[in-house]
Structure formats: C-alpha cells, structure tokens
Amino acid sequence: MLKNRIIPCLDVKDGRVVKGINFVDLVDAGDPVEQAKIYDEQGADELCFLDITASNENRNIMLETVKKTAEKCFMPLTVGGGVRTIEDIRNLLLAGADKVSINTAAVNNKNLVKESSEKFGSQCIVVAVDAKKVKENKWEIFTHGGRKSTGIDVMKFVEKMESMGAGEILLTSMDRDGTKKGYDLDLTKKVSSLVNIPVIASGGVGNLEHLQQGIKIGKANAVLAASIFHFGEFSIKDAKKYLDSKGIAVRI
C-alpha cells in the first residue's frame, strides 16, 4: 500500500539553512546539501527546500544548492519560495527539483498554475497555501511569508487550484508555524477531505505525536516538519518507528 510520507523541510536563505520562529529570528544552522544528505541516509521520503531569500539577486544560489543536492541525493525534492514565472519553474526543474511549490504567485497570477501544470505536468506543481484562521471554521489565504492578507477563503482557493491542475497542496497554518503546538488539525482535515489531490500538513510540529495527529486526525497524506528534525531532537527513523508503533503506514 501507499505509505504516508515524512518530509523534512529546510528553510534556506542565501544558500544557508535557517529555521525561523514565525518567520523572524533566523538562526543559521548549516549547509543545505550536508543536511539533505543526512535526511537521505535517515530514509526521509522526500525533501523540501524553501527559499526564504526571495530576493532576485540571490536566486541563483538556490539553483546551485538544488543542483548539488540532486547530484548527491537520489530522492524526491520539492523546492519553493519566490517562484513567480514559468521560467523560474523550468530553472528549478532543470536544476534537479522534482516538484516546485508556488505560493504568492498562485494567488496573484491565476494562470501560472494552469500554464505550468499543462507544460510540466500536474505531478510537479505544488501549491503552497499559507492559511490563517479568521473566525470559527473559516481560514483565509495569506501571502508574502504570512504578512499580507488577501481576503480569499482557503477552501474555495484549494478547490480552484485543484481544478487548475495543481498536483498537491502544501498546507501551512500560519497560526501554528513555529509554535510547536501541533498542526491546525481542523484546517488540515477540512482541506484533505475537500480535494482529491495529496495534501501535506505543515506548521507547528513540536513532537512526534503531532505527526501522528496530522495523518490520523488531519487525514494528510504527508507530514512536513523542520525544526524537530533539524536540531536533532528526533531523527526521521525515530519518527517512522513511532508512527509505525501507532499503526500508521510508513516506509521503514
């Protein structure tokens, strides 16, 4: 059977790994290629790079990082952050990314998801959704690293993205990101049940039980986490062993 995926995410700024608490207070913590190799050896199911530089002059550093990683790690790699045009997507795919995640540009340019999925295939187009709860049972899309409100309803947006050809949704709760309080499970469950493409839960993981909740309660197909893996609190193996012991199908 198809296994639930565990995806470590590396936030990369100017070619270096960082992980921010609510996207500020960045702590430099190493070389992304070295980190990726460790996750590869630990049996991570996929890797995710999020380029938080997003300034154009340093774009090429990320392409180099992707290239070097893809030469060393023979596993699926998703790259996102600052992706705005078909050309950006093509460059990342050519550098060795398997999937490209589109965030702000998916909101601002409705045709980007459609055009890119037609051109490169739905399988490599991930739409990254930053969701913030605005009232009970209602979430709104935020862009620009969670700073800008759009007034767009998350549920309507993800349905639309699916119909435009998105192959996967990377769903981040802005309320939980960096808090270590666990995923926003209501949000995750609602989106997962709504769309027929895979959903990755993201934002808020502080312990292994949170991963289990994302899959079991949130119905996510994959769970993403950064700091719990990155600072060595838990290895990917620890996470898989734990999930397996809780009856969740993972690749061991």
Added chain:
Amino acid sequence: MSITVIDYGSGNLKSAAKALETAANNININTKIVVTSDPKEIKQSDKIVLPGQGSFRDCYSSIKKIPGLNETLNEFVLEKKKPILGICVGMQLFAKTGYESQETKGFGWIDAEVRKINNMSKKLKLPHMGWNEIELKKDCFLFSNIKNKSHVYFIHSYEFMTKEKDCVIATTNYGNSIIVSIEKENIVGTQFHPEKSQKNGLIILENFLKWKI
C-alpha cells in the same frame, strides 16, 4: 559502454543521468553517460534511457518534433534490438495508445494502452504519489538483488494496461493492481522512478547497466 539519456525537453534529466553515473561507479563499469537528442549519438550508444515527465501527449509530440528522433528510436529498439529503459511516462510511451487529455498514439512497441487510474469514486487521491511496494511477478534481471515488496517512488495519475501479460514483471497495489514494470525482449520499463528511489533505485539501475542481451 555508452548510455544515452534521451533529451526531448522533458524535465529532470540530470537526476537520471547522475543516478546512472552513481550506479555505474557502484559496480565499476566504465560508462559514458550522454544526455542528448542527437540521432547520431543515439545510434552509437549501447543502451538508452527514455525518461518522461508531463503528459503522454506532450511527451510524444516533443519526440516527434525533433528531426529524426522518432525514427532513430524505432530503429534502435526494433531493428538493432538494443536495450532501452523507459521511466514513468517514458515507459508509458511504449504503448500503442495513450488517453491523457486526448487519444494519442505512442511507439506501439507493446500492445498496451495508458489510461487514468481508477480513483475508486474519489476514495483514492491522484496522483498516486509517494512510496509503494512492488510485487515481483516473475524472475527478471532488472530486480536482481531486490526483495519482493520493496518500496519505490511513484508519481503518476495514468497507468499502463496491457494484454501482453507475459511482459509484466512487477505490479503495485493502489485500489487495483497496477502494472509498474515491464520486460519484452530488449525493452524494459518502470512506472516508478528508480533515480528517486534511493538505494533500491540505484540497484535497479545497476541491473540495467549489467544487462547483456
């Protein structure tokens, strides 16, 4: 030995080329890996790898747009009978017809069709994305040193369906049993991505490199 990874504009050829390079190093086979669509280079290679990303229709029409490529591939496979490995949509193109976005002819090397995976009334998500176990159906060099039920990485929404049941060397389960690897004379293919399947994938590529017809 020289191996050509066919470049017809489909993404991520570097991963396939790099993985082949690593596999060749692992087994100490001196191999030159070329990424090209040049018919001359292809004719001179010992083996070829046909990757594929995107839709069946786009992939096949891209191949046909490159002068001489379609003919060269047909000659390599059908007349010279030299080894070819198709990966993902690359394998799907071996079929007679694909039904992604619209009915499209493929190479027709295998009597097969490519159709959308049955999502069981939306119970299953598509694409079939992630790590799934392969069920080995018969002894084949491609899976030498690979245990039954090993995990490999998939990412596809369409499946290869053939009446030539003898060709089927591995399946996986996603709602139904899906054909994920085929072998017919000098032709082999995998629906999954060996270049993305960590150690298991490298072993499969090593087996392809070692293959002698």
